[in-house]
């Protein structure tokens with residue numbers, strides 16, 4: 172008797188010969204689902220190999236600048252000539268497309284695969300926003316649908332070969348980081364974004380212990396909105412004096428076009444650094460509060476694109492260097508374990 | 510001034526402790542009981558805030574059968590120890606291991622604080 176991989180109990184076929192029988196539509200659907208799931212799993216493994224480095228960007232509190240840091244890291248890496256992608260997993264407030272000049276972009280699906288959009292500096296972007304009709308109305312997705320969408324976004328995207336994939340999350344220690352860390356093999360680690368205020372710091376401490384429970388290394392802490400950068404214009408090559416907090420005078424000199432910028436420390440600085448030290452994770456650097464960081468409202472051009480030599484770009488490239496120093500291409504250090 | 514931490518170059522897993530060799534040729538030990546009692550994960554850390562729960566944690570880790578853990582490097586800054594039972598979540602930064610090896614409180618006497626999540 173020929174062994175059929177499928178056995179059915181269709182009363183109509185009862186006693187009518189022994190040949191393979193047609194699967195019911197229900198069974199077909201089940202098989203298709205299993206097949207799609209298997210394909211997705213294989214594809215996740217393949218994606219794991221084609222993307223050299225994967226970095227998660229998290230914070231405890233919302234609005235501390237995760238997306239600004241994610242896009243900044245991606246752009247700064249792209250500036251080095253690396254192939255970079257960014258995955259925006261924030262379903263309730265995806266704002267990466269705006270920052271990458273891709274506002275209003277819709278999901279591009281071809282041959283059953285999702286194709287990323289290309290933003291500034293050729294960075295490939297996939298955002299939950301591409302699924303939403305109006306990105307400004309937050310959609311409340313039910314847990315399983317949301318997590319399914321994330322797995323799909325990991326398994327079904329045609330990233331091609333990438334040097335870096337940056338993953339931007341919604342705030343807090345919710346299910347998303349867990350789903351991603353379980354689906355995507357070999358995540359290099361996470362970058363935790365915080366602001367100098369104590370509440371955000373406490374929350375970032377929680378993210379660090381959360382990282383330990385995910386078994387994903389912490390690459391380090393970035394302190395955002397640390398100090399306030401004032402940009403101004405005056406006559407070319409003149410010195411400028413600004414009255415800063417605490418009666419301190421801050422001096423700067425304008426360039427040949429008359430542009431100058433100074434950074435004032437308005438919050439107590441260094442909270443990110445001491446959090447990092449307390450938990451023994453690296454401190455990656457500080458970014459000043461810069462009103463023009465992401466040119467709001469209009470075309471969403473990131474400072475790194477519009478002003479590649481500016482203070483923000485320099486601050487970002489220092490952070491990127493610190494991140495890269497944490498990621499080893501070689502297996503491990505010279506530690507011998509016996 | 511706090512002494513600069515030397516680089517850990519060798520770990521030997523022995524019956525009941527780690528034998529550590531640093532690049533300045535210091536050889537130190539950390540017992541598995543001390544190591545496990547000092548787990549920095551979010552579950553174990555708050556237990557050390559109060560003497561009573563800390564002692565409970567201590568007697569729990571001492572009740573486990575002694576065995577050699579597997580050791581996984583985490584980034585360039587820490588190690589993770591995997592045990593057959595109990596908690597294996599803690600990521601131990603090298604500074605923490607150094608403190609333990611020098612018989613210092615690795616939490617520096619500070620209580621663990623949960624964020625208002």
Ligand SMILES: Nc1ncnc2c1ncn2[C@@H]1O[C@H](COP(=O)(O)OP(=O)(O)OP(=O)(O)O)[C@@H](O)[C@H]1O
Pocket residue numbers: 230232233234235236237238239240261264266340341342395396458459460461462463464465
């Ligand atoms: N260093 C900075 N200087 C000035 N503005 C900043 C800075 N960092 C972030 N912002 C602004 O703060 C707002 C919040 O930043 P962002 O969207 O990056 O935060 P987020 O943590 O991703 O927020 P969410 O939790 O909603 O995802 C944005 O309008 C952004 O342009």
Ligand SMILES: [Mg+2]
Pocket residue numbers: 237238239261264266339340
């Ligand atoms: Mg965001």
